Amino acid sequence: MIRIAVIGAGYWGPNLIRNFTRCPHTQLVAVCDNNPDRLAKVLAGYPGVAAVDNVETLLERNDVDAVAVATPVGTHAKIGIAALRAGKHVLVEKPLAPSVREAGELVRTAREVGRILMVDHTFIYSGPVRKIKEIVDSDELGDLYYVDSVRINLGLFQHDVNVVWDLAPHDLSIMDYLIGRLPKSLSAFGTCHTDREGMIEDVAYLNLDFGDGLLASFHVNWLSPVKIRHFILGGSRKSLIYNDLDNAEKIKVYDRGITVSQDAEARRKMLISYRIGDVWSPQVDQSEPLQGMVSHFAECIRDGKQPLTDGESGLRVVRILEAAQRSIKAQGGRITL
Numbered sequence: 001m002i003r004i005a006v007i008g009a010g011y012w013g014p015n016l017i018r019n020f021t022r023c024p025h026t027q028l029v030a031v032c033d034n035n036p037d038r039l040a041k042v043l044a045g046y047p048g049v050a051a052v053d054n055v056e057t058l059l060e061r062n063d064v065d066a067v068a069v070a071t072p073v074g075t076h077a078k079i080g081i082a083a084l085r086a087g088k089h090v091l092v093e094k095p096l097a098p099s100v101r102e103a104g105e106l107v108r109t110a111r112e113v114g115r116i117l118m119v120d121h122t123f124i125y126s127g128p129v130r131k132i133k134e135i136v137d138s139d140e141l142g143d144l145y146y147v148d149s150v151r152i153n154l155g156l157f158q159h160d161v162n163v164v165w166d167l168a169p170h171d172l173s174i175m176d177y178l179i180g181r182l183p184k185s186l187s188a189f190g191t192c193h194t195d196r197e198g199m200i201e202d203v204a205y206l207n208l209d210f211g212d213g214l215l216a217s218f219h220v221n222w223l224s225p226v227k228i229r230h231f232i233l234g235g236s237r238k239s240l241i242y243n244d245l246d247n248a249e250k251i252k253v254y255d256r257g258i259t260v261s262q263d264a265e266a267r268r269k270m271l272i273s274y275r276i277g278d279v280w281s282p283q284v285d286q287s288e289p290l291q292g293m294v295s296h297f298a299e300c301i302r303d304g305k306q307p308l309t310d311g312e313s314g315l316r317v318v319r320i321l322e323a324a325q326r327s328i329k330a331q332g333g334r335i336t337l
């Protein structure tokens with residue numbers, strides 16, 4: 001049993017609390033939040049779990065092996081580093097930190113003190129994304145040509161981060177898991193329709209170039225009247241659409257594409273033929289991703305294993321987010337990573 005404390009009991013913290021309570025490998029010992037009303041409300045359903053109103057007191061406890069940090073993004077590095085230095089293993093909510101500098105500091109500290117640092121890139125623990133990884137790794141799609149992702153809805157406005165830092169970590173972490181390398185450069189546009197002074201962008205477009213024919217595009221938006229969660233992977237052999245809102249057929253693989261003639265004269269005339277084949281929808285595991293995520297955290301602590309979503313993967317995502325932020329400020333100026 002790994003003894004856990006959750007720090008931050010706002011919107012997301014209760015989901016972690018519920019999943020750590022249900023996990024057979026973890027015991028929820030304490031919940032910490034500096035808002036006492038919030039703490040009392042959330043802990044009402046969990047008798048025997050200690051309520052702690054500040055991080056310093058929590059980190060002095062000897063009955064806590066690991067903490068999960070679900071506080072606002074700006075506090076992740078400070079709390080995470082203090083917890084690591086206090087000898088705790090640390091799970092941090094996405095995004096790992098609000099800057100590359102702070103994310104790097106978290107990664108270095110974890111290495112120095114020999115504790116597990118994991119980031120909650122929740123989708124990596126979901127059935128559909130695991131299935132897509134299998135399909136990509138089996139080379140069924142062939143060479144990847146493009147990624148096209150849309151994550152838009154009438155979103156919950158955040159006060160401390162813009163739509164890119166709030167929503168894009170999901171899709172960027174999926175891309176990082178599937179492709180396993182950073183893009184060469186990116187360009188991003190974003191705009192704000194509410195808080196002009198703080199410039200919390202609510203609509204943004206990111207374009208990533210891997211420099212080898214693979215392009216990736218991400219649209220994130222809090223103003224859309226409809227909710228769309230599409231992630232398309234286009235390959236030389238087949239293509240795939242992941243629609244997270246389609247409960248019956250979340251993934252569809254299309255045996256469709258183009259064939260460019262090998263004949264020199266035909267190539268000169270750009271003769272292309274179209275291939276229209278089958279469409280199939282693989283069965284995917286429907287269990288709750290957060291349950292898989294918390295079990296994996298406990299397993300990594302118990303067995304000294306490197307997490308699938310370790311600090312380095314959190315840092316790679318933060319590198320893209322920070323570059324996108326710089327590009328938005330430069331009206332879409334291309335940033336080399």
Ligand SMILES: NC(=O)c1ccc[n+]([C@@H]2O[C@H](COP(=O)([O-])OP(=O)(O)OC[C@H]3O[C@@H](n4cnc5c(N)ncnc54)[C@H](O)[C@@H]3O)[C@@H](O)[C@H]2O)c1
Binds near residue numbers: 073075
């Ligand atoms: N994985 C996901 O799908 C997912 C979904 C939503 C949010 N999140 C992440 O979870 C984190 C929290 O987001 P939220 O929407 O729950 O925020 P929130 O503002 O609703 O909750 C944050 C809580 O932390 C508490 N807090 C703030 N500073 C603290 C401190 N220094 N010590 C103790 N408690 C403190 C606040 O009182 C509040 O109750 C963010 O990093 C967010 O990106 C992840």
